Amino acid sequence: MKYTPHTDADRKAMLQSIGVKSVEELFADIPKEVAFTRRLAVPEAMSELELQKHLGNLAAKNADATSHVCFLGGGTYDHFIPAVVDHVISRSEFYTAYTPYQPEVSQAVLQTIYEYQTLICELTGMDVSNASMYDGASAVAEAAIMARATTGRNKILISKSVHPEYRQTLATYNLGLEMETVEMPLKNGTTDTEAVKKLLDGKTAGVIVQSPNFFGAIETPRALVDAVHAAGALLVVIADPISLGLLEAPGNYGADIVMGEGQALGNPMSYGGPHLGFFATREKMARRMAGRIVGATVDNRGQRGFVLTLQTREQHIRREKATSNICSNEALNALAAGVYLTTLGKQGIREVAELCVKKAHYAAKKVVATGKFKLAFNAPFFKEFTVKGAFCPCKVQDELLKHNILGALDVGHWYPELANHLSFAVTEKRSKQEIDELASVLEGVQ
Amino acid sequence: MKKVQPLIFELSSPGRKGYSLPALDVPDVPVESLVPKGELRQVPPDLPEVGEVDIVRHYTKLSQLNHGVDIGFYPLGSCTMKYSPKVNEQVSRLPGFAYAHPYQPEKASQGILQLMYEMEQYLAEIGGVSRVSLQPAAGAHGEYTGLLIIKAYHKKNGQKRTKVIIPDSAHGTNPASSVMAGFDIVNVKSNERGGVDLEDLTRVMSEDVAALMLTNPNTLGLFDENIHKIAEIVHAKGGLLYYDGANANAIMGWSRPADAGFDVVHFNLHKTFSTPHGGGGPGSGPVGVVEHLVPFLPVPTVDYDGKKYFLNYDHPDSIGKVKGYYGNFGVVVKAYTYVRALGPDGLKKASEDAVLNANYIMRNILEYYDLPYNRHCKHEFVAAPFRIMKATGVKTLDIAKRLLDHGVHPPTVYFPLIVHEALMIEPTETESKESLDYFIDALNSIAKEAYENPEIAKTAPHDTVVGRLDESGAVRKFNPRWRREA
Numbered sequence: 001m002k003y004t005p006h007t008d009a010d011r012k013a014m015l016q017s018i019g020v021k022s023v024e025e026l027f028a029d030i031p032k033e034v035a036f037t038r039r040l041a042v043p044e045a046m047s048e049l050e051l052q053k054h055l056g057n058l059a060a061k062n063a064d065a066t067s068h069v070c071f072l073g074g075g076t077y078d079h080f081i082p083a084v085v086d087h088v089i090s091r092s093e094f095y096t097a098y099t100p101y102q103p104e105v106s107q108a109v110l111q112t113i114y115e116y117q118t119l120i121c122e123l124t125g126m127d128v129s130n131a132s133m134y135d136g137a138s139a140v141a142e143a144a145i146m147a148r149a150t151t152g153r154n155k156i157l158i159s160k161s162v163h164p165e166y167r168q169t170l171a172t173y174n175l176g177l178e179m180e181t182v183e184m185p186l187k188n189g190t191t192d193t194e195a196v197k198k199l200l201d202g203k204t205a206g207v208i209v210q211s212p213n214f215f216g217a218i219e220t221p222r223a224l225v226d227a228v229h230a231a232g233a234l235l236v237v238i239a240d241p242i243s244l245g246l247l248e249a250p251g252n253y254g255a256d257i258v259m260g261e262g263q264a265l266g267n268p269m270s271y272g273g274p275h276l277g278f279f280a281t282r283e284k285m286a287r288r289m290a291g292r293i294v295g296a297t298v299d300n301r302g303q304r305g306f307v308l309t310l311q312t313r314e315q316h317i318r319r320e321k322a323t324s325n326i327c328s329n330e331a332l333n334a335l336a337a338g339v340y341l342t343t344l345g346k347q348g349i350r351e352v353a354e355l356c357v358k359k360a361h362y363a364a365k366k367v368v369a370t371g372k373f374k375l376a377f378n379a380p381f382f383k384e385f386t387v388k389g390a391f392c393p394c395k396v397q398d399e400l401l402k403h404n405i406l407g408a409l410d411v412g413h414w415y416p417e418l419a420n421h422l423s424f425a426v427t428e429k430r431s432k433q434e435i436d437e438l439a440s441v442l443e444g445v446q
Numbered sequence: 447m448k449k450v451q452p453l454i455f456e457l458s459s460p461g462r463k464g465y466s467l468p469a470l471d472v473p474d475v476p477v478e479s480l481v482p483k484g485e486l487r488q489v490p491p492d493l494p495e496v497g498e499v500d501i502v503r504h505y506t507k508l509s510q511l512n513h514g515v516d517i518g519f520y521p522l523g524s525c526t527m528k529y530s531p532k533v534n535e536q537v538s539r540l541p542g543f544a545y546a547h548p549y550q551p552e553k554a555s556q557g558i559l560q561l562m563y564e565m566e567q568y569l570a571e572i573g574g575v576s577r578v579s580l581q582p583a584a585g586a587h588g589e590y591t592g593l594l595i596i597k598a599y600h601k602k603n604g605q606k607r608t609k610v611i612i613p614d615s616a617h618g619t620n621p622a623s624s625v626m627a628g629f630d631i632v633n634v635k636s637n638e639r640g641g642v643d644l645e646d647l648t649r650v651m652s653e654d655v656a657a658l659m660l661t662n663p664n665t666l667g668l669f670d671e672n673i674h675k676i677a678e679i680v681h682a683k684g685g686l687l688y689y690d691g692a693n694a695n696a697i698m699g700w701s702r703p704a705d706a707g708f709d710v711v712h713f714n715l716h717k718t719f720s721t722p723h724g725g726g727g728p729g730s731g732p733v734g735v736v737e738h739l740v741p742f743l744p745v746p747t748v749d750y751d752g753k754k755y756f757l758n759y760d761h762p763d764s765i766g767k768v769k770g771y772y773g774n775f776g777v778v779v780k781a782y783t784y785v786r787a788l789g790p791d792g793l794k795k796a797s798e799d800a801v802l803n804a805n806y807i808m809r810n811i812l813e814y815y816d817l818p819y820n821r822h823c824k825h826e827f828v829a830a831p832f833r834i835m836k837a838t839g840v841k842t843l844d845i846a847k848r849l850l851d852h853g854v855h856p857p858t859v860y861f862p863l864i865v866h867e868a869l870m871i872e873p874t875e876t877e878s879k880e881s882l883d884y885f886i887d888a889l890n891s892i893a894k895e896a897y898e899n900p901e902i903a904k905t906a907p908h909d910t911v912v913g914r915l916d917e918s919g920a921v922r923k924f925n926p927r928w929r930r931e932a
Binding site for chain 2: 039043067080103123129132163166171177222272298314317328380
């Protein structure tokens with residue numbers, strides 16, 4: 001299979017037009033010392049049919065949320081995706097374009113990003129959103145950078161209940177950023193707000209909490225707002241976007257940055273990527289925010305149109321003085337998120353959130369009723385909950401897998417002190433029958 | 447007739463629905479009994495209320511206002527806007543890939559892990575490196591990851607090196623990534639052949655320098671003829687060489703970065719390996735390293751013990767994680783499919799035709815356009831309209847805008863910064879001779895037209911749905927979101 005259309009006659013004519021005898025002449029500037037002279041050791045070419053079969057075989061070796069019933073969460077969720085979403089993002093006018101550098105022929109990408117920004121602002125209670133970031137984890141690092149740039153301070157407080165991989169990512173970014181990071185302690189599975197107030201000081205740039213947190217528990221970031229602001233720091237809230245159909249928007253209670261993982265908004269789980277990080281803030285801080293931003297303007301004919309704006313923050317203009325190095329983001333995933341939020345609309349987002357919270361609570365009750373597990377914390381939760389059992393999580397996972405169920409995330413993998421703690425995520429997709437089956441398999445775990 | 451479209455919010459009507467969800471099938475309880483009242487949302491988000499057909503028409507009509515590779519030629523320099531094969535899209539949507547959960551058991555993910563393991567091997571072979579991490583989500587993310595690896599390596603060796611050398615022709619991401627990684631930037635000049643000035647490099651190279659970042663071929667589309675000497679100069683002082691793979695589409699099967707002395711290499715799967723650019727992403731920016739840097743790669747690596755594939759977190763010197771999970775796996779599936787479709791000869795041929803196409807355009811526009819560096823180019827080249835500008839006042843921006851009326855996407859403009867009025871043209875290998883001829887004719891006819899009636903280009907575009915947009919107005923009257931009128 002190849003995608004190069006030239007015939008031998010085309011190549012001959014083109015070489016002649018260029019004025020060379022062979023294509024090798026065009027590569028003569030590669031010094032002999034560094035030229036590659038053998039064939040690449042990659043497998044021989046396949047036809048399209050062979051590709052379909054080979055990739056089909058690889059795909060068939062995996063469990064997935066269509067062949068199995070998925071109760072796994074941990075930042076990636078098996079939510080329902082309306083058919084419209086894939087239909088729209090499959091239009092090649094969207095997916096074969098790139099960053100809209102030429103707005104006159106990019107109004108589709110630009111307007112859909114503007115709509116996405118508006119939807120994210122509505123959801124989070126914020127003034128301005130960027131066009132997306134890589135994912136929730138890397139967006140946490142960008143939030144820390146923004147807090148530092150805004151306050152001129154170098155210390156970040158991050159709760160221990162924030163997704164462990166987000167904290168790991170921040171730690172890795174910190175090899176470069178060299179910020180001081182302090183983990184905030186937990187109490188009953190949520191951030192100990194009183195302890196945090198003691199950690200706040202004149203060096204603190206930002207305080208990062210997640211709600212619902214990694215264990216599924218709903219936190220009370222609003223209890224921190226006054227103390228964080230009094231210390232001159234920014235409050236960053238990592239939110240589950242689906243939960244914002246039901247839970248208060250962090251922007252409405254005083255958060256300065258609201259961000260998180262946007263996969264749940266119409267994007268398949270894809271073994272962890274591509275997902276998208278959503279990121280929103282107050283208008284007065286827009287210039288400190290990383291990532292592309294689309295703004296409305298007018299054209300020379302008086303029509304409304306959209307352009308990339310505040311570009312003087314960005315690497316292609318500012319180079320070493322840019323707010324971030326981000327260039328490509330997750331535009332197509334943001335488009336999916338935009339179509340998803342548009343399709344669900346004002347009523348649907350509430351309905352999905354209510355289905356999640358009610359089914360999750362039913363599931364928790366059933367899991368506890370097996371007598372084999374107890375709720376690990378008594379904090380309120382949204383669509384995910386953590387339980388404690390007397391079994392090795394791998395054993396529980398294996399037993400579930402035998403029944404075509406994916407579940408029992410091993411919380412102790414990241415929290416050694418929480419050995420034998422498992423979490424389950426329950427979205428609107430899980431039926432009562434599936435939840436009952438989960439409970440009955442768990443009941444049989446020996 | 448293409449028209450400006452209303453915003454989806456302007457089509458909203460209270461009470462209308464475009465979705466359907468199953469009824470609650472577990473015992474209903476009031477949400478107030480599940481969530482503390484103070485945490486419940488007081489005012490619902492003002493999302494649109496529209497029917498499904500309205501949604502579909504909205505996005506379909508909007509889509510028609512956009513240019514994409516599937517619509518026409520898109521010679522955007524350094525972005526490698528090659529055709530994205532449809533089979534890649536098809537297989538990436540297989541449920542066993544698209545609906546797999548990142549934390550499902552390894553034994554239930556063997557096909558995925560095998561694909562990742564094999565893709566790593568292919569990229570290692572193409573780059574000449576020892577191991578590759580698929581974790582970075584984009585090119586700039588790969589750069590940042592690579593720089594952190596370099597930093598960790600020097601630190602492990604007890605060295606605090608504070609500087610990164612970057613040529614004046616480099617992409618803006620290079621200095622931005624370096625600063626994020628905590629380095630100071632030192633610029634190195636280009637020589638009259640468009641390559642790194644060796645004298646200047648020798649001058650700025652010191653034992654404070656952690657690395658030199660280089661794009662090769664560079665942003666002028668020129669392969670650095672002194673690359674082995676550059677490597678010697680940098681290595682002699684203990685520095686490392688970073689390969690920015692944005693332009694790797696020129697060299698597959700012709701030259702391998704690690705063979706030329708590069709220590710860290712990133713690839714842009716959305717450029718070289720045909721995955722679609724998505725309107726600005728998702729991309730994927732795997733980073734590969736030579737042997738002595740392997741311990742510092744992000745975790746987990748995907749390993750094979752002879753029986754099964756597994757995620758290996760046991761790398762004590764690893765820099766950690768640069769994103770959640772394991773990378774943009776869905777993008778990796780497409781790039782993997784591309785490599786398997788082309789095979790060793792197809793990959794080499796792709797680079798060959800990419801170079802052929804660029805040279806063909808370059809040699810056929812010289813009647814009107816100027817070449818700041820008159821050498822055979824690789825997969826792209828930089829031209830400038832010096833004569834046209836002098837005689838008619840028509841600038842690069844005007845030419846770019848006039849190209850829109852010809853139905854092609856303009857090249858990258860005003861970059862690299864070392865060429866005034868730059869037009870950076872990258873046709874890619876997937877364009878036919880007819881398509882290249884059409885573009886050549888368009889560029890030449892715009893030049894001719896400029897001499898006859900420069901106003902046409904200066905006021906272009908004329909045939910697009912919107913005309914030139916007020917970009918400074920967008921900054922002055924910053925409007926990043928719709929708001930309901932009170």
